[in-house]
Amino acid sequence: MKVFITGATGFIGSRVASQLVEEGHSVTALVRGLGKALPLKEKGVRLVHGTLDMLDVIREEASKADGVAHLGFKHDFFRDNSLYGNAIETDCKVISAVVEVFKGTNKPLIMSGSAGTLGSVEGEVDESCPVPAFRPSRATCEEVALEGGKAGVRTAVMRLPLHVFDSNGSMFQQIQERKAKQEGAASYIGEGNYQQSSVHVEDAAAAYVLALQHTGCGDTFHIGHGKASGRELVAAIAAKLDISTASVSMEKAAELYGPLLAKRLSTTMVVNSSKARRQLHWEPKHPADAFLKCVAGTYS
Numbered sequence: 001m002k003v004f005i006t007g008a009t010g011f012i013g014s015r016v017a018s019q020l021v022e023e024g025h026s027v028t029a030l031v032r033g034l035g036k037a038l039p040l041k042e043k044g045v046r047l048v049h050g051t052l053d054m055l056d057v058i059r060e061e062a063s064k065a066d067g068v069a070h071l072g073f074k075h076d077f078f079r080d081n082s083l084y085g086n087a088i089e090t091d092c093k094v095i096s097a098v099v100e101v102f103k104g105t106n107k108p109l110i111m112s113g114s115a116g117t118l119g120s121v122e123g124e125v126d127e128s129c130p131v132p133a134f135r136p137s138r139a140t141c142e143e144v145a146l147e148g149g150k151a152g153v154r155t156a157v158m159r160l161p162l163h164v165f166d167s168n169g170s171m172f173q174q175i176q177e178r179k180a181k182q183e184g185a186a187s188y189i190g191e192g193n194y195q196q197s198s199v200h201v202e203d204a205a206a207a208y209v210l211a212l213q214h215t216g217c218g219d220t221f222h223i224g225h226g227k228a229s230g231r232e233l234v235a236a237i238a239a240k241l242d243i244s245t246a247s248v249s250m251e252k253a254a255e256l257y258g259p260l261l262a263k264r265l266s267t268t269m270v271v272n273s274s275k276a277r278r279q280l281h282w283e284p285k286h287p288a289d290a291f292l293k294c295v296a297g298t299y300s
């Protein structure tokens with residue numbers, strides 16, 4: 001299969017690109033800087049220079065492809081929360097551009113979503129969970145992709161959990177770890193009883209590769225294997241750094257992390273991935289307790 005991928009220099013996208021190459025697919029990646037993309041080139045990935053705002057380039061490359069994996073996302077909103085609306089708008093435009101090219105072809109477009117889109121929900125959450133109405137939200141991007149499903153595009157939304165990790169832990173845990181070092185204590189928010197799913201980055205990437213082959217038109221998949229509470233995660237960080245744990249208020253957390261991230265960190269979202277296992281034949285290779293072990297440095 002000829003696959004066009006965005007975000008291939010990123011944490012998850014780089015693994016998706018590698019796995020696709022290993023499986024014998026022909027991969028073209030949209031990249032905005034050659035430096036970070038060199039390892040991809042060495043693996044045999046064809047590089048196309050462009051950004052997520054260059055829709056002509058995206059349309060042209062999509063028209064040459066049998067499938068698209070879209071993992072690029074403007075994450076600069078973590079630094080400045082006011083940029084979130086622009087990140088969402090760009091994502092919607094990229095998805096629309098590919099849908100326009102793929103209309104009626106039955107080709108797959110696999111896009112990245114976040115389980116955080118569903119807000120805070122108790123219990124194991126599957127794809128039937130209603131999507132909250134607040135905006136801006138990645139729900140808008142999902143809607144564009146799911147509309148594409150009605151137009152004969154095999155669109156899939158991969159809703160990833162907060163903690164996508166490798167042996168160094170997850171991006172969101174590393175942010176908490178850096179703050180813990182600065183503050184001299186690892187802190188959970190409120191009671192720290194919130195719980196979040198995790199998934200090893202190689203397992204997450206494998207789900208995208210499978211979705212390119214097995215998704216239907218307009219599918220959503222929850223991807224996660226393992227979970228940790230805020231207290232468990234903070235205890236693992238504190239043990240690793242040999243510092244104490246503490247509780248902080250939501251106001252203090254917003255000061256430390258910014259309001260968007262503080263809300264996201266204290267959200268309860270444990271996903272049920274039965275649909276991905278059933279329909280995509282997704283079988284995570286890493287055990288459910290791998291995340292906390294990676295944080296503690298005891299996973300091999």
Ligand SMILES: NC(=O)c1ccc[n+]([C@@H]2O[C@H](COP(=O)([O-])OP(=O)(O)OC[C@H]3O[C@@H](n4cnc5c(N)ncnc54)[C@H](OP(=O)(O)O)[C@@H]3O)[C@@H](O)[C@H]2O)c1
Binds near residue numbers: 013033052072114160
């Ligand atoms: N990691 C997680 O824990 C997690 C959780 C839930 C959802 N997700 C979603 O999964 C997807 C992949 O995440 P990730 O962790 O792999 O993200 P990442 O490591 O931050 O990578 C983002 C990718 O997007 C590219 N990109 C950003 N802005 C761009 C622009 N203007 N033009 C072209 N490319 C641009 C980056 O290119 P450069 O290398 O040039 O910067 C990079 O390749 C994203 O949609 C993310 O929001 C991730």
